[in-house]
Amino acid sequence: MTKLTRKQREIIARKELILDISAKLIAEQGFSNFGMDRIAELTEYSKGTIYQHFQCKEEVLMHLCIRGLRTWRDFFDRALKLRGNSRERLLAIHLAHHFYAKLYPVEYESIYTVKSAGVREKISPESHAAQNELMKDVIDRVVIVIDEAIENGDLKLPGTMAPQDLVYGFWALHYGELMFETFNFPYRNMGIGDLENNVRLVLRTLLDGLPWEPVSTRHDYTASAERIMREIFPEEAAAIAAR
Amino acid sequence: MTKLTRKQREIIARKELILDISAKLIAEQGFSNFGMDRIAELTEYSKGTIYQHFQCKEEVLMHLCIRGLRTWRDFFDRALKLRGNSRERLLAIHLAHHFYAKLYPVEYESIYTVKSAGVREKISPESHAAQNELMKDVIDRVVIVIDEAIENGDLKLPGTMAPQDLVYGFWALHYGELMFETFNFPYRNMGIGDLENNVRLVLRTLLDGLPWEPVSTRHDYTASAERIMREIFPEEAAAIAAR
């Protein structure tokens, strides 16, 4: 690659700084109190310089989201390193999702904030395209596991069902967790306790019903989850356990 | 009930007018171009009068959402009038959801817009509570069907699974449809065609796997869907068919 000048490296570093400070600002003060003047103040650059990097504050959030999606993709890639049966591998993906959501809450929530009414209109089509591309990368990791399972015979989909349909189900089930949680919906009043556990339960039922072998009566997936946390995500599990 | 004065009736009517015009404005110009000055202009009242009704523009959206939720609940109540087996009744709920989402897109999307970062902070706890209450009412209609199915023996949940877990799955699956659709995510590139059909397929697989009788191999639910559209939602089906 061509070598970058000091100036160019500075500019790249500053972009990261802006994103770091934005994430912190949003986490601490909420998105309402997040603005360009504030970013300029905290980064100790002028507003004009901030606008050199991002067209508007919504673009800042979008780029925070995009950076996060790369981290998320990396989490999924790590999950795919697990050696085990195909359902264990999907469980690893499930846990990777969980860890990403917990460890990067601002980035995670930004996925839909940038698509919500009043925000999405202000973001360039190019940025939306970049985000969609990465979302597709993330989802593709799920497709990999499903395809593997079909190939090695663990999973035979019903005639009417394509792999994409199952991906959709997997995705929606996980997305729902985000909805209930970050929207502060009083799901506890509905008798729902721990959401992550809930997603796992519904998912397990869906997979057992297909069936996707080995079904949960013939394999201890709770033990598998513990192994995955130990082998693949020890630091993340510790970080979350430490609150 | 105590009789209302002309003035009081006028005030109630004006509130409705503000909501009607807001829905139209958002539908036509997007949420970015939606503001209090604009509402004042279009309703031909002054800004001060608008603020008499709503504390801020976010509250306008929230009340649009709340009004919509009542309509949604009514849709579900109509669905519950269907005579048929328990899975047909759940299918009626599914279709009611679909019709509401299609016929009231602004209200439907507002459900999460009002909970999204930067918006939710500006809305009063009272309004959030009112929304949550109605959301609960809506979800309770789903619980009714599940409870019925358990009671008459159509459905036996696996030992680990509570009715709430199934409700969560049902809900998340439907919510995902909204996500993919209104967020303009390029799901078609993923090989997913018609989303509504997709939700139905995954749901069917989940229910067949439980199993929730009669399973789809023993009953023609496509025919049931047609019957439901004919008997319960003829006007809505026609309205959507007419684009």
Next chain:
DNA sequence: ATAACAATTGACGTTTCGTCAAAATTTATC
């Protein structure tokens, strides 16, 4: 008819946005 009360108005102060001409800094040329 008049007084007390309630509702309505729109001009106004405030905030945040995004811009742009001027100033400062870096890079290129002699």
Next chain:
DNA sequence: GATAAATTTTGACGAAACGTCAATTGTTAT
């Protein structure tokens, strides 16, 4: 190393939208 050209940075500025409130208009009660 001095000077010119190009680039980057700055913050003051106009625009837009928010929410308020004193003054005005309208309604109800005496």
